[in-house]
Amino acid sequence: MFRLKLVPDETGIEFIKLRYIGYGVSTLLVAASIALFFVNGLNFGIDFRGGTMIEIETEGPADVGEIRGRLSALNLGDVQVQTFGAPNDVLIRVEQQDEAVASDQNVVEAIRAELGDGVEYRRVDVVGPKVSSELVEAGTLAVLISVILMLVYIWFRFEWQFSVGAVLALVHDVALTIGIFSLLQLEFNLSIIAAILTIVGYSMNDTVVVYDRVRENLRKYKKLDLGHLLDKSINETLSRTVMTSVTTLLALLALYVFGGEVIRGFTFAMMWGVLVGTYSSIFIASPLLLILGVKRDWSIAASDPSGARP
Amino acid sequence: MLRFDPWKITLIVLVSLAGFIYTAPNFFSAQQLEGLSGWIPQRQIVLGLDLQGGSYLLLEVDTSVVQEERMENIVEEVRSVLRAAKIGYTGLGVSQGSVSVRIRHAEDVEKGLEVLQGIASDVSANILSGIPEKDLAVELEEDGRVTLTPTVAALQASAQSAVTRSIEIIRKRIDGFGTTEPTIQRQGDNRILIEVPGLDDPERLKDNLKRTAKLTFHMVDGSMTAQQALATRVPQGSQILYQEEFDQSIPILIRKRVMISGENLTKASPGFEQQTNAPIVNIQFDSIGGRRFAETTAANVGQRFAMVLDGQVLSAPVIREAIPGGSAQISGNFTVATANDLAVLLEGGALPAPLNILEERTVGPSLGADSVAAGKIAAIIGFTAVIFYIVISYGLFGVFANIALIVNVLLIAAILSVLQATLTLPGIAGIVLTIGMAVDANVLIFERIREEIRNGKTPINSIEVGYDKALTTIIDANITTFIAAAILFQLGSGPVRGFAVTLGVGIITSVFTAFVVTRLMVALWFRATRPKELVL
Numbered sequence: 118m119f120r121l122k123l124v125p126d127e128t129g130i131e132f133i134k135l136r137y138i139g140y141g142v143s144t145l146l147v148a149a150s151i152a153l154f155f156v157n158g159l160n161f162g163i164d165f166r167g168g169t170m171i172e173i174e175t176e177g178p179a180d181v182g183e184i185r186g187r188l189s190a191l192n193l194g195d196v197q198v199q200t201f202g203a204p205n206d207v208l209i210r211v212e213q214q215d216e217a218v219a220s221d222q223n224v225v226e227a228i229r230a231e232l233g234d235g236v237e238y239r240r241v242d243v244v245g246p247k248v249s250s251e252l253v254e255a256g257t258l259a260v261l262i263s264v265i266l267m268l269v270y271i272w273f274r275f276e277w278q279f280s281v282g283a284v285l286a287l288v289h290d291v292a293l294t295i296g297i298f299s300l301l302q303l304e305f306n307l308s309i310i311a312a313i314l315t316i317v318g319y320s321m322n323d324t325v326v327v328y329d330r331v332r333e334n335l336r337k338y339k340k341l342d343l344g345h346l347l348d349k350s351i352n353e354t355l356s357r358t359v360m361t362s363v364t365t366l367l368a369l370l371a372l373y374v375f376g377g378e379v380i381r382g383f384t385f386a387m388m389w390g391v392l393v394g395t396y397s398s399i400f401i402a403s404p405l406l407l408i409l410g411v412k413r414d415w416s417i418a419a420s421d422p423s424g425a426r427p
Numbered sequence: 428m429l430r431f432d433p434w435k436i437t438l439i440v441l442v443s444l445a446g447f448i449y450t451a452p453n454f455f456s457a458q459q460l461e462g463l464s465g466w467i468p469q470r471q472i473v474l475g476l477d478l479q480g481g482s483y484l485l486l487e488v489d490t491s492v493v494q495e496e497r498m499e500n501i502v503e504e505v506r507s508v509l510r511a512a513k514i515g516y517t518g519l520g521v522s523q524g525s526v527s528v529r530i531r532h533a534e535d536v537e538k539g540l541e542v543l544q545g546i547a548s549d550v551s552a553n554i555l556s557g558i559p560e561k562d563l564a565v566e567l568e569e570d571g572r573v574t575l576t577p578t579v580a581a582l583q584a585s586a587q588s589a590v591t592r593s594i595e596i597i598r599k600r601i602d603g604f605g606t607t608e609p610t611i612q613r614q615g616d617n618r619i620l621i622e623v624p625g626l627d628d629p630e631r632l633k634d635n636l637k638r639t640a641k642l643t644f645h646m647v648d649g650s651m652t653a654q655q656a657l658a659t660r661v662p663q664g665s666q667i668l669y670q671e672e673f674d675q676s677i678p679i680l681i682r683k684r685v686m687i688s689g690e691n692l693t694k695a696s697p698g699f700e701q702q703t704n705a706p707i708v709n710i711q712f713d714s715i716g717g718r719r720f721a722e723t724t725a726a727n728v729g730q731r732f733a734m735v736l737d738g739q740v741l742s743a744p745v746i747r748e749a750i751p752g753g754s755a756q757i758s759g760n761f762t763v764a765t766a767n768d769l770a771v772l773l774e775g776g777a778l779p780a781p782l783n784i785l786e787e788r789t790v791g792p793s794l795g796a797d798s799v800a801a802g803k804i805a806a807i808i809g810f811t812a813v814i815f816y817i818v819i820s821y822g823l824f825g826v827f828a829n830i831a832l833i834v835n836v837l838l839i840a841a842i843l844s845v846l847q848a849t850l851t852l853p854g855i856a857g858i859v860l861t862i863g864m865a866v867d868a869n870v871l872i873f874e875r876i877r878e879e880i881r882n883g884k885t886p887i888n889s890i891e892v893g894y895d896k897a898l899t900t901i902i903d904a905n906i907t908t909f910i911a912a913a914i915l916f917q918l919g920s921g922p923v924r925g926f927a928v929t930l931g932v933g934i935i936t937s938v939f940t941a942f943v944v945t946r947l948m949v950a951l952w953f954r955a956t957r958p959k960e961l962v963l
Contacts, residue, residue, distance in 0.1 A: 121819040126881060172794065222633065222784050229630065239794035241629070243787040248485060259918040266910050274903055308853060311915055311923045315860070315930065318911030322864075322904040326871065329900040357874040360820065361867040364813050368863030371809030372856055377801035379477075379794075380856055387860070 123363065124356040132351050132399060133344040133407065139400030143289055150296025157299045162306030163242055165256070167213035167249035169224045172240040173232065178204040184232070191227050202378040206239070213246060221245055256310040260291065263314055267321050275328060276412060282405035283324045286397040290320045293393045294386055308383040316390030319365070323358060323398040330354050331406065335413065343411065347403050355399075362395045431950055439947050442939070443834045449841035470844045475851035477922050478799050480792035481624035482632065485785045488593050488617045490586040492780040494577070497585060501526045501563070501575055504546050512542045518572070525576035527568075536573075540565065543573060550580045589779040590617055596775050597621065597782075600635050603771030618785070629789045631768070636782055639737050640772035642689035645681045646723070647731035647743055653678040668733070670740035672760060679740050681733045686723050691716025695773035697766040700758060706766035708757040710773065717753020725749035734759070736769070802855035809859045810836070817866060821873050824963055827948040828869040831940040835865050838936040839929065848932075851925030861933030867904070868941030872897040877963050886961035890953065894946055901938060909934045 132139075163170045184207060185198040194212045201208040211224050221243045229238070244252070264287055271280035294313055298305050330350040338346055366388060373384040449468050452460055460469045476483055498521045505528055509516050515531035516539070530539040547563035562581035566574050577585075594611055601609045601623060610622040626632060648656075648665040657678060661667060664683055669676040694711035712720055723732075724746050733743040734757050741759035761769065814832065818825040839858055843850055876893030884892065912934065915927035 119819070120822060121816070126877070174793070220784075222637075222787070225787075226630070237791060237793060238789075239791045241787060241789040243784070245783075245785045247487075248786040255918045259914050262918075263911050263914045266914070267907055270907060270910065307919075307923055308926075311853060311919065311926050314911045314915050315908075315926075318908035319864070321907035321911075322867070325903045325907055326900055329903060333896070353878065354874075356877075357867075357870050360870045360874070361864070364816060364866045364870070365860065365863035367812040367816060368809040368859045371812060372805045372859050374805075375801060375808055376805040376856065376859075377798055377852075379798060380852055383853065383856060387856075 122356070124359050126356075128352045128355055129348075130352060130355070131348055133348050133404055136400065136404035136407070139404060143397070143401055146296065147289055147292045150292045150299070153296050153299040157302070159295065159299050159305040160302045162304045163210065163213075163244045163249070164307040165249055165253050165305070167221070167244050167246045169209075169211040169221050169228075169244075170240070170242040171209045171211075171225065171228060171238065172201060173207050173209065174203075174237040174239055175205045175207060176235060179207045181207065184209070187231055188228060191231060193224055193227065206378075213249075216246065252307060256307065259310060260313055260317070263317050264288070264291075267317065271321075271325070271328075275332060278406055278409035278411050279328050281409055282402045283321060283328070285405060286324055286394075286402035287317055287320055289397050289401055290316055290390060290393045294390055297389055298386070303385065304382055306382070308380065309386050312383050312386035312390065315387060316394055319391060320394030320397060323361075323394055324402040326357065327351060327354050327398050327403055331403070331411075335411065339413065343407055343413075347406060351399055351403055358395060358398065362391055365391050431947055436947060439943055443837075443944065446834060446837035446841045449844050450837045453840060453844060468844070470847060472840065472843045473847050473849045474795075474799070475849045475854065475922060475925050476622055476624060476788070476795075477790050477852050478795050478802075478850065479624050480626075480790050480795035481622065482626050482629040483786075483788040484621045484623075484633070484636070485614070485787075486597075486619045486621065486636065486782045487785050488586075488590050488619065488779075489781045489783055490589055490617050493585055493589045494582065497577060498526060501546065501577075505543065505575065508542045508546060509539065512538065514539045514542070525574045527572045527574045529572050536567070536571075540567060540573060543575060546575065550578070550584050586617060590619065592779050593782065594619055596778055597636065599775035600771060601632070603775065604632060604635075619782070625792065626789075629787075633784065633787070635768060635772060637784070638772060639778045639781055640689070640769075640775070641737055641777040642692070642773055643735045644686040644688070644720075645684065645733050645735060646686060646727060647733050648680045648682050649730055651680065653680040656680045668735060668738060668740050670743065670759075677740075679733060679743055681735070681740070681743075686732065687712065687716050687719050689773060689777050691719070692773055692776075695770045697763070697770045698756075700756070705758065706761040706763050708761070708766050708770045708773065710755050710757060712753040712755070714753070717751075720753065720755065721749060721751045798852045802852060806855060806859050806862075810862055813862055813866060817869075821869075821963060823952070824869075824873055824876075824945075824949070827945045827952070828866060828873070828941070830948065831869065831944040832862065832865060834944055835933070835936050835940040836862065838940065839933050842932050842936070843929070848928045849925050850929070851922040853922045854925035854929040857926045857929030858933060861930060861937060864908070865933065865937030865941060868897070868901045868938060869945055871900055871904075872941070872945070873963060876961070880961055880963065886958055887953070889961060890949060894942070898942065901942060905934050905938055 179200060181198050181200060185196065188196045188198065188209065188211075194214065196212075197210040199208055200206060209228065211228075214221050214224060225241055225243060264284060267287060268280045268284045271283050291313055294316060297303075298309065327350060330353055331347060334341075334346050334350050338349075341349070369384050369388045369391065373381060373388065376384060449470070452469050453471050457471075460471075463469065502519060502521060505519060505526060509528070514535045517529045517531055519528040520526070530536045543565050547561040547565060549559040550562045560578060560580045562578055562584070564576045564578055566576070568574055590613060594613060597619065598609075598611050601611070601621070604626075608624060610620070612620045614620045623632065648662060650662060651659075653667055656662065656665070656667060661680070665680055666683055667678050668681055669678055691712050692710055693713045696709050698707055698709045699705065700707050727746050728748060729746065731743050731745050734741045741757060744758070757769070814829045817828050817832075821828065836858065839861065842848075872893050875897045876889045879889035879892045880886070909931060912927045912931035916924055916931065919927055
């Protein structure tokens with residue numbers, strides 16, 4: 118009977134041997150992401166930067182240059198005009214106004230007055246300075262809290278070595294996601310924070326599955342050296358890892374292609390996160406256990422959770 | 428493993444059926460549902476503003492204005508009590524958050540302090556001590572000044588009541604628009620969150636919210652013209668306000684003293700002036716207002732009075748005769764729409780303090796509809812792709828997993844309908860994502876069963892061990908994602924929160940369907956066929 122198997126039944130890939138390549142690549146990528154973040158910065162959306170975003174639909178194909186010219190004449194500061202998906206769909210971004218001079222609400226009125234009734238206003242977002250700084254705070258806090266809670270949960274369920282390994286992998290995933298957004302200068306807004314949190318959850322999910330197998334094998338093969346034991350665990354869970362990543366990616370791909378312009382950034386971040394998260398569980402989280410050292414005698418684990426020894 | 432108690436089977440089937448029954452209303456229109464009898468579930472999923480279109484506004488009540496008004500009132504009270512007690516004073520004014528006054532003669536200081544103490548009233552009992560707190564702290568400073576400072580409790584209480592009153596007035600104003608089911612909530616100390624679905628003209632709503640709608644009637648100061656006053660000096664007790672007419676600002680000199688204010692209004696409705704047919708607003712005063720209006724008009728026939736709204740003169744007609752009966756007309760270059768709006772505003776009452784719009788998110792109905800359509804297509808295609816992939820990967824067991832997946836989606840939809848949780852576009856993404864991830868539990872189980880088969884276990888053993896050993900992993904793995912969803916729910920708002928809801932609900936239902944529902948199917952299948960060899 119035919120079965121599609123992307124991963125053969127028995128694999129014996131020596132992941133642990135490849136670990137230095139993994140460390141090297143990841144260190145490089147994380148360093149590059151941090152550098153990009155500081156050099157290039159992120160293309161913050163109005164959620165975090167404040168300002169006004171208006172999506173309009175014109176009757177025919179929009180003349181972006183003409184609209185830009187008319188809006189620039191309004192003296193609203195930095196005005197960006199671009200098409201958004203369809204040729205008659207236009208996105209207008211206006212920077213935050215100096216409160217002493219004009220409110221962001223005046224921007225909407227001015228633009229409505231200038232463009233008149235010939236266009237349809239599909240979306241108007243105005244975020245004031247107070248709210249945007251609060252959103253930055255809440256977003257950062259959310260990511261931090263989630264990472265800390267994961268750390269505590271894994272510590273509680275496994276051992277501290279596991280939680281350190283898992284969290285380093287998480288930080289790696291978050292850094293690379295921010296890196297790609299900086300590199301491609303994709304808009305970074307609230308929904309991207311939601312995506313990052315989901316990536317944190319997903320990547321953790323992946324790591325936990327491998328760790329669970331590591332723990333089981335630690336109990337089963339008391340004499341096997343740790344490197345081989347890790348290899349064995351990764352290989353045993355490999356078909357599941359790939360299978361789940363593929364189904365999740367399939368669902369996300371459908372969203373990316375058909376879900377509309379509004380959530381495209383979100384689905385892009387998620388797809389990237391699934392790829393990076395899968396990679397990091399195999400090449401970062403698991404080999405790190407070798408460096409951190411894992412307690413080998415698990416027969417007393419139940420009675421003494423703190424009895425970790427290197 | 429193979430033994431499922433009949434009651435367990437019944438329970439699992441019932442839960443799955445409930446998923447179907449409670450999802451069903453979403454496939455019918457509201458009209459179709461109305462005709463059904465009461466015991467059939469009728470709740471539909473609530474669409475978020477990003478899907479049905481509408482406005483989300485976060486407003487801030489500028490409570491500093493309330494405090495300023497309070498200070499001015501205290502100044503007036505100080506003036507009147509000292510005058511009544513015949514105590515001489517100087518230097519009455521507001522400085523650095525308190526009212527200060529100097530009692531002229533040293534022998535009056537004690538008595539003065541006493542009468543000034545009398546201004547203070549109880550705010551509310553302190554929650555901790557139970558002792559009532561005063562709203563004013565009256566103190567004699569070293570330099571001989573007496574200061575009256577509003578206490579923290581008083582400031583809080585007045586800010587609180589300003590926000591509460593603002594919410595009431597906002598509700599009346601929005602109801603005046605005839606929109607359905609607006610949400611108006613207090614947020615934090617001085618913020619108000621408004622969600623109005625399906626609004627045609629968000630700009631008009633915002634205009635109405637930005638207006639304080641403070642209506643006052645004043646006499647026009649006829650001692651000199653406004654031009655003269657501007658050229659020389661404005662007489663004490665009067666001020667210059669402007670009337671906008673035909674794109675011109677006409678200055679008018681009016682007396683500061685308020686004849687009648689909007690507080691004395693009981694009714695306001697749009698109408699037309701009989702002779703000119705121009706749109707106007709008819710107002711009706713309460714008994715106090717009506718009497719005062721009649722008296723003032725009787726005493727000032729031939730003079731002009733001004734109707735002032737938020738510091739702007741609407742019109743300043745000449746009083747031709749006394750107007751008894753307690754009703755009046757407001758005229759002032761209205762269109763039918765602006766007269767209508769003003770009537771709604773006046774009827775709702777004046778806001779205690781101006782509102783600032785901190786955040787606005789408006790989605791037009793067309794974008795909402797497009798998003799729903801796109802979300803549907805994406806969900807169907809994603810679902811189909813996953814189902815197909817599962818079947819070619821796991822064969823018959825894949826079919827079991829897919830049935831569980833369908834039950835899962837129905838359960839999510841049912842829970843959202845019953846809880847009346849809001850479905851947003853990111854929420855749809857959450858469901859699609861759950862579809863992808865829900866399969867994970869089954870993948871874990873099936874891969875485990877495959878392993879056990881390879882290790883030479885019997886079919887029944889493999890299945891048993893597969894389900895057993897995968898369980899802890901499934902729980903661990905899902906709890907981590909659930910933590911992420913919970914944090915998103917706590918810290919997110921609007922659309923993001925919708926995502927957290929579907930993700931969180933999806934995690935719970937997927938563990939149930941993937942672990943329990945498929946196990947039942949596998950057990951029933953196994954009992955029926957008793958395969959010697961397991962092909963997975």
